[in-house]
Amino acid sequence: MGDTAYYIVAILVGAVTGVIGTLLHLGVDTLLHWPKALHRVIDDLVDVSVPQAILIAGGAAALAVVLSVWITRTFAPEAGGSGVQEIEGAMEGRREVRWRRVLPVKFCGGLLALGSGLVVGREGPTIHMGASVAQAASETLGLPVRETRGLLAAGAAAGLAAAFSAPLASILFVIEETRRQFPYCLRTYTAVMLASVTSGIVTEELTGRRPFMFVSVPELPLAALPAFVGLGIVLGIVGVGFNRSLVWSMDRALAFGRRTSFYIIPAVVGFVVGILLIVLPFATMGGEQLAVSLMSENLPLAMMALAVFIRFIMTMASYATGVPGGIFAPILALATAIGLLYGLVLDAALPYLLPAGALPSGALPALAVAAMGGLFSATVRAPLVGVVLIAELTGDYNAFVPAIVTCLFANLVADRLGGRPIYEVLLERTLRLAGEAPPVPPASERRQIGGWDQR
Template sequence: MGNVAYHVVAILVGAVVGVLGSGFHVGVEKLTAAWPAFLDTGLGLDGFPLYAAAALVAAAMTVVSLWLVRRFAPEASGSGVPEIEGAMEGLREVHWHRVLPVKFVAGLLSLSSGMVLGREGPTIHIGASVAKAASDLMKWSGEDMRGLLAAGGAAGLAAAFNAPLAAVLFVIEETRRQFPYSSRTYIAVVLASIASAIVTEYLTGNRPYMLLEATAIPYGWLPAFALLGLILGGAGFVFNRTLVWSLDHVRRFGMRSSFYIFPTFVGLTVGVLMFVRPEATQGGELLAVQLTKESLPLGMLAFVVLLRFVMTMASYSTGVAGGIFAPILALATTIGLCYGTTLDLFFDLPYQAHTTFAIAAMGGLFAATIGAPLVGMVLVLELTSAYAVLVPVMICAIFAHMAFLALGGRPIYEILLERTLAIEAEARAAGSR
C-alpha cells in the first residue's frame, strides 16, 4: 500500500469530517437559539413560567444526552480527546460504529441545552471515529491506523474552530508521546486538516470564529504579559485539580444514588441561567468577543469568572458529551479583562490593551491546562486573527506553561486518560471477586 493511497484516504477523511463538523456546529447554533426563542416569543411565556419551562427543557436535553452515552457508548462521555490519545497508545479501542452517532446526537443535545461545554472535543472524537472507520475499511492497523486516527482528530479540531494550523500542531505537541511520527503520517495529518478546513469554510464561511481587533502593544508593557502568564499558570493548575475533584465527587455521588440526579440538577440550573445569566452558559466563543466590547466593571467581570468556573466544573462533571476548549478560552478572556481592568486603576493603559490582555490570556490558560503552549499561541491567533499581538500572546503562553509546570501541574487530558484507565481497572477487579 503506497503513500498516495494513504494520503488520498486522509484527504477523504478530512472532507467527511469537515461535513460532519460543520453540521454539528450549525446544529448546535440553531438548536441553542431555537428552543429559548420558542419558549419566549413562540409560547409567549414570561417570569416564573418561562424559567420553569426552560429548566425542564434543558434538564430533559441533558438527561437524554447522558442516557445515550451511558446506554450505547460510555466512551463518548466528556471530551473524547483522552480516548483518542489512549487509542493511539494502544490502550483504548475506537468503536466508531457506536461513537459516531452517539457523540453527534448526544453532543448536539448537551451543548444546545446551554451547558458550559465546547464542540471541539466531540468533533475531534467524531473525526477520529471517521478515521477508524476508514482504517477498518482499508484493513489498516498498527502505525497506519494510529496515524490516520491522528489525522481524523486534527480534521475534527480544524472543523470545530476553522484552525487547520493549530490542528496540525495539536497532534504534534499534544499527542507527541502517541503519534507515530513519520513523513507519511505527518503529511496525512496536514492533508486531512486542509481538506477539513476547505470544506468547513465552504459550508460555514471563511471567517475567524472569535474575530477581535487589537493593535501592537509598546514593548515597555511586555512584562505585564509575563505576570499575566504566571497568574494563569496558577489558574490552570487550580482548574485541572478542581475538574478532577469534581469528576470524582460526582461519580461517587452517582454510585451511591443515581448517575442522573446531579445532571438533572445542572440541567435545571442551566435552563434558568439561559434567561437570567446567559453569560454563565454555553461554550463561550461569542461571549468572549462580546465581553471585550462591553467595558464591564471589575466586580461584574470577577462575578462572570466565578460563574463560568463553577458552571464549567458542573457541566463537565455530568458525564455528557462535550469538550473544555471553548470554556477554557471564554474563562481566560474574562480573567484577562479582569487583569486589564485592575491595571487600569493604577496605570494609563495603551490603546486596546484590555482586548490584548484578553487575547493573550486565552493562549496562557490553554497552555497551562492543556499543556500545549505552541498550540495555544497559534489557536488563539487563528481564532481571533489578532496577529499584531503575537509577541504578547507568546510571552503569556510560555510563562503560564512554566508556572504551571513549576507548581507540579500535568496536562488535563493525560490525567483524564489515567483516571479512565484506573476506573476500568477497578471495575474489572471488582467483577473478578
C-alpha cells in the same frame, strides 16, 4: 498500501469529518435559539408569568441534558466528555475506538448537550468523531497498526479543524499533545496535514471564510509586555487549579452517582443552566462568541469578577455531568473573562503604584486575547498550540508577541507548580476506572521538569 493511496484516504477522512463537524456546528447554533423562541411563545401566552417561564426553561434544559447522559451511558459510555484522551489511549493501544456506536452517540449526545446551553465545547465531539471516521476507514481497508494510529491522529486533527476553522493549530496540536503516542514519520505527518487542511477547506466552504472569533487588537508598546508576564503567572496558577478542580468535580459526581443515581446531577445542572440562559446568559454555553462579546461590553470590575467565578463553577459542573463535550471553548471563554478582570484590576491599581500609571489604549482586548492562549497553555500544556490557535481564531496578529510571552510564563508557572497536561490526567483516570494501570513512557523518551514529562 502505497503513500498516494494513504494520502487519498487521509483527504477523504478530512472531508467527511469536515462535513460531520460542520453539521454539528450548525445544528448547535440552531438549537441555541430555543430561549428566544421560548420568549416568543410566552409573550403569546398571557397567562404565563415570568417565574413560570424560567421554570419551563430550566425543565427543558434539564430534559435535554438527562437525555444526552442516558444516550451516552446506554450506548457508548466512552463517548462522554472530551474525546482527546480516548484517542490518545487508542494510539497507545490501550483504548478501542468503537466507531459504529461512538459516531451517532457523540453527534446526538453532543447536539443535545451543547444545544441545552451547558458550558462544554463542540471540539470534544468533533475530535472524537474525526478519529472515528479514521477508524472506520482503517478497518475497511485493513490498515496495519502504525498506519491506523497515524490516521487516528489525522482524523482527530480534522475534527479540531472543523470545530474552530484552525487547521494549522490542529496539526500542531497532534504533534505537541500526542508527542508520546504519535507514530512520527513523513507518511503519517503528511496525512495529518492533508486531513486537517481538507477539513478546514470543507468547513470554510460550508460556513464561510472568516476567523472563528474575530477580534481587532491595536498595536501595543513594548513597555506593556511586563503586564503580560504577570498575566501569564496568574494564568499558570489558575490553570493548575482548573485541572485539579475538573478532576475533583468528575470524581465527586461519579461517587454521588454510584450512591444514588447518575441522572440527578445532570438534571440539577441542566435545570440551573436553563434558568441561567434566561437570567444570566453569559454564564452558559460553550462560550466561543461570549469571548468576543465580553471584549465589547465594557462590564464593570465587579460584574467581570462574577463572570469569572460563575463560568469556572459552571464549567466544572457541566463537564462532570458526563455528556459528550469538550473543554477547549469553555477554557477560552473563562480565559477571556480572566484577562479582562486582570486588566481592570491592573488599570485601577497602576495610578497608586506608578506616577501617572495607566494601561495603554487597547490593552484590555490584547490581555483578553493573550489570556486565551495562556490558560490553554497552563491546562493543556501545549504553549505553541496556544499561540497559533489564538492567532487563527481571532485573525489578529498584533497580540502575537504578548500572547507568546503570556503562554510562555503560564506554561512555566504551571510546570513549577506540578501541573500536568489535562488530557494526560484524564487518560490515566479513564484507564484507572477501567481497571488498567496508567501508561508510563520509557525514561529515554522523557525528562522530568516539575512533574511534566517531555520528549
